[in-house]
Amino acid sequence: MTETSSYLETTAGAYDAVAVLYADLVRDSLDGLPLDRAVLAAFAELAPGGGPVAELGCGPGYLTAHLRGLGLDVFGIDLSPVMIGLARExxxxxxxxxxxxxxxxxxxxxxxxxxxxxxVIHTPPRHLPSYFSEFRRVLAPDGHLLLGFFESEGGPITTFDHKVTTAYRWPIDDLAELAGKAGFTEVGRMLREPGEGERFRRGHLLLRKG
Structure with missing residues (x-):
């Protein structure tokens, strides 16, 4: 088993195990997050041409459904078969x-x-460039990419005790630089402080295929 297949299988299995609980937890999670909804709305307005949009790592599908409500022709992809079953249901x-x-x-x-x-929070940092390359490959010219992630608040890339499986917090400048090396141009960014029940600052990067 390669290192890549090992961490992917670990991530899929971890989410399979908690899928029902996770789906209940996140179903209405956007309701109290106006800044997050604003970033998603900006992405929906910028996505050109009315063509297909993919939510990658869609979990139980709540965000895919939100994006559809914003007028996008959207579908979801996830590693976890159990999550995909819940989303389809x-x-x-x-x-x-x-x-x-x-x-x-x-x-x-x-x-x-x-x-x-x-x-992408569960992706070991050394593997993330290949993810950005794949995102760029499947995007049309001037296609847009929106990343949501846990921000490291001025520190280096760090692991933390995510409730499902190992995850990473990124400095927003470092993540933007990595995406830039893969051929993306930054359109905008949003940082927000932790809300009630949240531990870490949240980062959001809106990028365009260069």
Whole structure:
């Protein structure tokens, strides 16, 4: 087993094990987060041409459904088969597929937008450049990428005790630089302080395929 397949299998298995509890926890999580909703709305407005958008790491599908409500032609992909089953059950009129963000079963230039909402957080930092390369491959010219992640608040890249499996906090400048090296141009960013029940600052980067 390679290192890549090992951490992917670990992540998928961890989310399979907590899928029902996780789905109940996050179902209404956007309701009290106006800044997060504003970032998603900006992405929806910028995604060009009305073409397909993928939420990568969609979990139980609540955010995919939110993006559909913003007028996007959206579908979801996730590593966890149990999560995908829950998403299909909850939103039968939306498309959900099992898959990995680092090897998407999509043709070059297929997507007009990608949302990765707290889904690259489990990727070991040395592997993240290959994810950005894959995102760029499947995006159409001028396609947009929205990243949500835990920000390291001025510190280095650090691991933390995520409730599901190992995760990483990133300095927003470092993550933006890494995306830039993969061929993305920053459009905007948003940092917000932890809300009630949250431990860490949240980072959001809106990027365009260069």
């Amino acid at each position: 909850a939103y039968p009129d939306l498309r959900f597929e099992v898959g990995s963000m680092d090897a998407l079963d999509l043709a070059d230039g297929t997507l007009h937008g990608i949302v990765s909402w707290y889904s």
